[in-house]
Amino acid sequence: MQENPYAVVAKPGDRVADLATPRPIIDEDRLAANIARTQAYMDKHRLNFRPHIKTHKIPALAAEQIAAGAKGINCQKISEAEVFAAAGFDDILITFNIVGPQKLEALGALNDRISALKVVADSTVTTDGLSSYFASRKPLTVLVECDTGGGRCGVQTPEAARSLAKRINDAPGLSFGGLLNYPKPGAADAVQAFLSEALLLLETDGIACPIVSNGGTPSLFEAHLVGAATEHRAGTYIYNDRSMVRAGHCSEADCAMHVLATVVSRPTADRAVIDAGSKALTSDLLGFTDFGTVVGYPEAVITGLSEEHGVIDLAKCGDRRPEIGEKIRIIPNHTCVVSNLFDTMVFHRNGVVTRVEDVTARGLVW
Amino acid sequence: MQENPYAVVAKPGDRVADLATPRPIIDEDRLAANIARTQAYMDKHRLNFRPHIKTHKIPALAAEQIAAGAKGINCQKISEAEVFAAAGFDDILITFNIVGPQKLEALGALNDRISALKVVADSTVTTDGLSSYFASRKPLTVLVECDTGGGRCGVQTPEAARSLAKRINDAPGLSFGGLLNYPKPGAADAVQAFLSEALLLLETDGIACPIVSNGGTPSLFEAHLVGAATEHRAGTYIYNDRSMVRAGHCSEADCAMHVLATVVSRPTADRAVIDAGSKALTSDLLGFTDFGTVVGYPEAVITGLSEEHGVIDLAKCGDRRPEIGEKIRIIPNHTCVVSNLFDTMVFHRNGVVTRVEDVTARGLVW
Numbered sequence: 001m002q003e004n005p006y007a008v009v010a011k012p013g014d015r016v017a018d019l020a021t022p023r024p025i026i027d028e029d030r031l032a033a034n035i036a037r038t039q040a041y042m043d044k045h046r047l048n049f050r051p052h053i054k055t056h057k058i059p060a061l062a063a064e065q066i067a068a069g070a071k072g073i074n075c076q077k078i079s080e081a082e083v084f085a086a087a088g089f090d091d092i093l094i095t096f097n098i099v100g101p102q103k104l105e106a107l108g109a110l111n112d113r114i115s116a117l118k119v120v121a122d123s124t125v126t127t128d129g130l131s132s133y134f135a136s137r138k139p140l141t142v143l144v145e146c147d148t149g150g151g152r153c154g155v156q157t158p159e160a161a162r163s164l165a166k167r168i169n170d171a172p173g174l175s176f177g178g179l180l181n182y183p184k185p186g187a188a189d190a191v192q193a194f195l196s197e198a199l200l201l202l203e204t205d206g207i208a209c210p211i212v213s214n215g216g217t218p219s220l221f222e223a224h225l226v227g228a229a230t231e232h233r234a235g236t237y238i239y240n241d242r243s244m245v246r247a248g249h250c251s252e253a254d255c256a257m258h259v260l261a262t263v264v265s266r267p268t269a270d271r272a273v274i275d276a277g278s279k280a281l282t283s284d285l286l287g288f289t290d291f292g293t294v295v296g297y298p299e300a301v302i303t304g305l306s307e308e309h310g311v312i313d314l315a316k317c318g319d320r321r322p323e324i325g326e327k328i329r330i331i332p333n334h335t336c337v338v339s340n341l342f343d344t345m346v347f348h349r350n351g352v353v354t355r356v357e358d359v360t361a362r363g364l365v366w
Numbered sequence: 367m368q369e370n371p372y373a374v375v376a377k378p379g380d381r382v383a384d385l386a387t388p389r390p391i392i393d394e395d396r397l398a399a400n401i402a403r404t405q406a407y408m409d410k411h412r413l414n415f416r417p418h419i420k421t422h423k424i425p426a427l428a429a430e431q432i433a434a435g436a437k438g439i440n441c442q443k444i445s446e447a448e449v450f451a452a453a454g455f456d457d458i459l460i461t462f463n464i465v466g467p468q469k470l471e472a473l474g475a476l477n478d479r480i481s482a483l484k485v486v487a488d489s490t491v492t493t494d495g496l497s498s499y500f501a502s503r504k505p506l507t508v509l510v511e512c513d514t515g516g517g518r519c520g521v522q523t524p525e526a527a528r529s530l531a532k533r534i535n536d537a538p539g540l541s542f543g544g545l546l547n548y549p550k551p552g553a554a555d556a557v558q559a560f561l562s563e564a565l566l567l568l569e570t571d572g573i574a575c576p577i578v579s580n581g582g583t584p585s586l587f588e589a590h591l592v593g594a595a596t597e598h599r600a601g602t603y604i605y606n607d608r609s610m611v612r613a614g615h616c617s618e619a620d621c622a623m624h625v626l627a628t629v630v631s632r633p634t635a636d637r638a639v640i641d642a643g644s645k646a647l648t649s650d651l652l653g654f655t656d657f658g659t660v661v662g663y664p665e666a667v668i669t670g671l672s673e674e675h676g677v678i679d680l681a682k683c684g685d686r687r688p689e690i691g692e693k694i695r696i697i698p699n700h701t702c703v704v705s706n707l708f709d710t711m712v713f714h715r716n717g718v719v720t721r722v723e724d725v726t727a728r729g730l731v732w
Contacts, residue, residue: 009731020466020468020732021732022731022732023731054673054674076673076674077674096630096641096674097630097631097639097690099628099629099641099690099691100386100691122631122633123631123632123690125689125690125691126630126690129691147633151637151677152631152633152639152670153631153633153675154631155633156633262466263465264462264463264465264492265463265489265492265518265519265520267513267518267519267520267521267522268522271517273518273519275732278648278650278703279703282644282648282649283649283650284644284649285651304517304518306518307420307442307702307703307706308420308442308443308462309518311518323491324463324465324489324491325465325495336673337644337645337649337673340673340707341706341729342729343729343731363707363708363709363728363729365375365386365646365708366386366387366388366641
């Protein structure tokens with residue numbers, strides 16, 4: 001690959017206002033406060049905390065999360081786990097059904113490398129595939145993924161969770177690690193009901209369940225309502241974003257990531273065009289009908305994105321409107337996907353660059 | 367940056383069916399037919415053709431487009447143009463208002479390097495910025511961007527186009543290169559009316575207008591209806607995608623890019639979950655309410671994407687439904703943004719890998 005000519009984008013001491021755009025920037029103080037506030041909540045409720053690194057994909061930030069008290073990390077794919085294992089992390093949970101020969105081989109190498117690798121499964125097809133691969137190797141720890149209402153992966157009933165747990169417990173090469181779910185926000189009661197019933201069934205069978213892992217940032221501060229859980233996983237809380245503000249998890253002042261953009265056109269009185277499109281902000285709507293909050297221009301609406309342009313409707317703004325050449329800051333709908341688009345992330349305190357980190361696990365495929 | 371451990375994904379002779387997923391794949395025969403069909407149309411109508419490389423970001427493909435008869439290439443940002451200039455392309459049009467000191471400096475270096483660099487502008491703020499930078503350097507060619515109904519950048523009237531053209535013509539360091547627009551599909555009459563009126567005004571002023579550049583894939587085969595244009599720009603036509611099928615530009619059999627994915631979960635009879643989420647397919651809806659067409663399962667609906675999971679509703683499918691471990695192919699809503707997410711692109715003929723190309727201009731910032 002050709003070296004990215006824009007990989008070195010800033011150095012400590014540079015002013016954020018002077019950066020070329022588009023460019024996501026991270027406020028150090030908000031970042032630190034987000035880490036501290038969440039860890040304090042988990043500590044208060046004696047829940048183990050496992051940050052999801054998909055949000056930042058930066059080993060140095062995971063190290064800050066661990067230093068604050070997190071128990072281990074959560075990755076969403078093997079390649080992310082490889083990057084973090086190489087950076088020295090040992091307790092890694094990959095919340096994905098691993099299927100297919102290349103992925104099994106990569107998973108085997110990773111399991112040999114670190115001591116506390118864990119994956120999830122929600123079907124006997126997945127567990128049988130894992131068992132045939134790991135039967136002749138160092139055993140792999142597998143949690144049963146439960147669908148407690150999130151509507152993605154997961155067994156559908158506590159009875160099905162029990163049945164798959166038994167299968168894992170009996171399978172050569174596998175060790176049953178516990179239960180896991182990814183809930184709908186605000187559904188703590190349903191989660192608790194599902195998980196506690198599954199735990200009872202496992203107890204009846206005499207199967208130990210070391211981990212019960214609940215997840216999600218939107219419902220993070222309801223984690224204590226799920227008494228069955230031993231740990232909580234969350235990613236977005238470290239940066240926060242517009243969807244987290246809407247969910248009531250935080251305020252705009254807690255959003256550590258802004259995307260810096262420049263107004264490059266003002267074709268009409270009511271229209272501004274910026275140099276941040278879907279390749280900077282992404283097209284993730286997450287239920288919104290527009291593509292981010294413009295800081296300082298609350299009436300401005302980012303109505304459309306093409307790849308390198310963002311179109312902003314200023315019709316509801318007063319007389320003060322962004323002019324060509326002006327830099328604006330946008331709180332993105334979804335920070336995790338923005339991280340995936342940039343090779344480097346710029347951090348600042350009060351507008352002065354503090355550090356530039358490689359987004360080491362960016363753009364990896366599986 | 368750490369080397370991507372999955373950068374080498376396949377070699378010629380490998381079977382596409384054996385590739386680890388998610389993975390976009392390009393059908394060589396469809397690719398070649400798309401290039402040939404479009405170039406033949408342009409040749410027939412004596413229009414210069416300028417492919418937009420944002421769709422593929424691969425110099426080898428631009429070389430195939432030039433070999434077929436294209437006049438030059440279109441880039442959307444300076445970094446893309448730098449990659450293609452380094453690969454030997456000389457006639458490059460950057461369809462973006464260049465604003466800000468770092469971008470001006472990069473543009474100056476690029477203008478020194480190649481002979482036929484061109485950019486666009488739609489305001490005196492942009493042209494004044496260009497002029498102050500280029501006054502003491504090799505002159506830069508600037509086209510006036512016109513908003514003929516596309517609703518993004520561009521001057522709003524033919525009179526405004528004339529006025530900005532005069533300003534460029536008189537500005538130190540700048541050379542007026544012509545007119546450019548990015549139209550709404552199906553609006554050839556409005557485009558022709560705007561451009562021909564602007565041309566008349568320029569003629570009145572005695573200002574030569576070497577290029578009149580019209581664009582877009584959805585309206586590509588209407589390009590001949592805009593008699594004022596001397597050239598047409600299009601990107602997506604080389605791969606085609608679901609939005610192009612909907613626009614009537616092509617059929618599903620002309621879609622050269624499929625995203626290969628594996629079913630990793632079947633939590634219910636009506637739900638499948640695949641390992642392609644928004645970091646493979648992107649969240650681009652382009653007016654659709656779902657995220658791609660599943661080849662061979664026309665009733666399947668990709669209802670939701672999280673970052674690494676895609677959720678498919680199978681309720682309307684018959685008895686034959688994709689099973690865990692099965693690989694499926696998806697025609698994405700929008701190919702250009704998929705290209706931006708992968709370091710390498712795999713090409714095949716009849717399911718056998720022919721080559722693997724670096725997506726050299728992927729993930730560059732500005």
